[in-house]
Amino acid sequence: MTASIAFTLNGRHRVLPPGILPGMTLLDWLRAPVAEGGAALRGTKEGCAEGDCGACTVVLEEADGGRVPVNACLALLGQMHGRAIRTVEGLADGTPHAVQRAMAEADATQCGFCTPGIVMSAWAHARQKAHPGGGDAHEALAGNLCRCTGYRPILEVFEALADDGTLPPPLPPAASAEFAASGQVFHRPATLAEALALRAAHPGAWLLAGGTDLGLRVSEHRETPPRILALGGVAELQALSVEAERLVIGAGVPYGRLLDALQGLEDLRPLDAYLRRLGSRQIRGMGTLGGNLGTASPIGDALPPLLALDAAVVLASAGGERILPVAAFLTGYRRTALAADEIIRAVVLPRPPPGAILACEKLSKRHDQDISTVSAAFLLRLESDRVTAARLCFGGMAATAARAPHAEAVLAGAAWSEAGFDAAAAALAQDFTPLADWRGSAEYRLRGAQGLLRRLYWRVARPDLRLEVQG
Structure with missing residues (x-):
């Protein structure tokens, strides 16, 4: 276990001093005068604090070179342990980045409040557009609201951009971690066994997957839960397999990765198109199928397709596993059959019959x-x-x-x-x-x-x- 949150920020390894609240939002930390050598990184803006406007967009740099835009207003600081984060300040190196120049030259910015988030979405899109299903500029921009500029010049910038070839920085090790400050304990297990032991020991802790729902309780309602069990670092929950008759989707797989897996599956093409309307790329970069099931909202977008395809939920505890149909797992308004010592391990999604x-x-x-x-x-x-x-x-x-x-x-x-x-x-x-x-x-x-x-x-x-x- 480690007591310090560590991540790479704008290419530079950072180890945060003890005492920083792990359940604060990444946005709050970035904008405080401690983020970068004592200077706040205020290019990342607070607009809606709901993950809707995109003014707070930052990019997670993956070890495989992928770039995942996310909403800093919903991501909690403890979730960033072991990750690499790029903010708008990290693009420029003495002179404006090519994305920033293109935005200015296309008259794609006016007041500028929303522009840093748009720039970060564009920087991520320049790499994503080379991959199947990643080339739609409208989809890439859907999570960024601009209040004073027409979208035509912004879309033209998105469509014209080329990847700058920047390699991802080394990621810090992301071993099991536990952070504590100001009466809050944040657990970030790295294995399923550790997660299940913590779940049994602390059944009242917040179960945090992507945080696109629970994060609102921090960003909007300013809640400080006494204990958080964050599952984003559990390797077993990231497994995803595509089989002839079914998909087995780890509960921690972000929707962005699930959409990548759906590419080329003609029988599931309607599901692919539907999930692309679930939030934005920023939301899909963090949000998970397991989290959508766990919140059991009556308007959870993923739930009707799971019911239609007769999907099942694999529930795990220290005592073993059980499998329930999704219909039996959902028991009422924001209520499920999840026991106090269980977590959702995976979703088994049958493919439509021929x-x-x-x-x-x-x-x-x-x-x-x-x-x-x-x-x-x-x-x-x-x-x-x-x-x-x-x-x-x-x-x-x-x-x-x-x-x-x-x-x-x-x-x-x-x-x-x-x-x-x-x-x-x-x-x-x-x-x-x-x-x-x-x-x-x-x-x-x-x-x-x-x-x-x-x-x-x-x-x-x-x-x-x-x-x-x-x-």
Whole structure:
């Protein structure tokens, strides 16, 4: 165990003195007058403190050369142990970096508040665009809001940039660590056995995966939990395997890595497109499937596809493992079947059977970077133009993501027809009594869910039709 947080910052190895609160946000630490030899690094801005605006974007440099943009307002300082971090100050070496020059020359900056975060996203994108699925400039920019500049010149910069070839700095060793300060203890185990022992000893500790949900309680609500069990350094939770009939996804695998694994899997292409709307690249760089399951939010984007594909959760404790279907794991509003001594080790995601129809849908106030009002995932099997099996799963319609048994019963065995889907959509009123909140009324949610189900028919029957409008 070590008592000091150590990481590489802008190419320079840093060992922080004891006494720094490990559960503070990386953003707060960077902007304090202790970050870089006594000088604050205030190029990283605080905009929303929610991971929405991207003004706080920094980049994690991976040992394999990858660059992962993340929100410094949600990342906790203890999570950075053993990582390499690059801020906007770390790009320039006496003169502006090529990204910064390109932004200025394209008139892509006005007040400049959002520009440092945009620059960091662009620097990461210049390397990512060379990889499959990484070349979309709009997607790379979706996590950065600019309040006063048109996006056209910014997108042109993103599209024109080339990788600068900068090699990643050496990463400090990331052994098991424990940090304590001001009444807070932050555990960062490196093995599953260590994590399970700590979980059994401290069942009340925060279980921290990526932190894109729990981080809000620190950044917005300024909570200081007495004990945090951070799982990002547990090697076993980072395992990811793609098999002929299933994917086995470690609970600590970030969505960005999962999307890389989905490239080329034609049967899961709808899931790939859907997950690219889950937050932004910054959120997907830290957020995990295990964390989405653990929070059990009724609007958790990943949950309807897991239900539709009949995924299972592998739960581990010091006494062994057990496997539960996702449907049994979710027990209510932000409640799960996770025992006090267990953690989520992996998610087993079956691949669709040959010939099955998979669709994943999301209704939100804006296309990118927004929380779902209603989400849905559908898995259907057809034989001779007749539906032989249907799994219709929705989020945002009840206290937890759930299937629609009445609608499924109407559709299963019915002929593939517009009338059949209309009848199934009408049956959704028996399956759900949605709540109303500021994202949508109960009527809107029900009608939206019905529209998504009807649209499934037209997606398959008339693939030539334009069935949605994107700005």
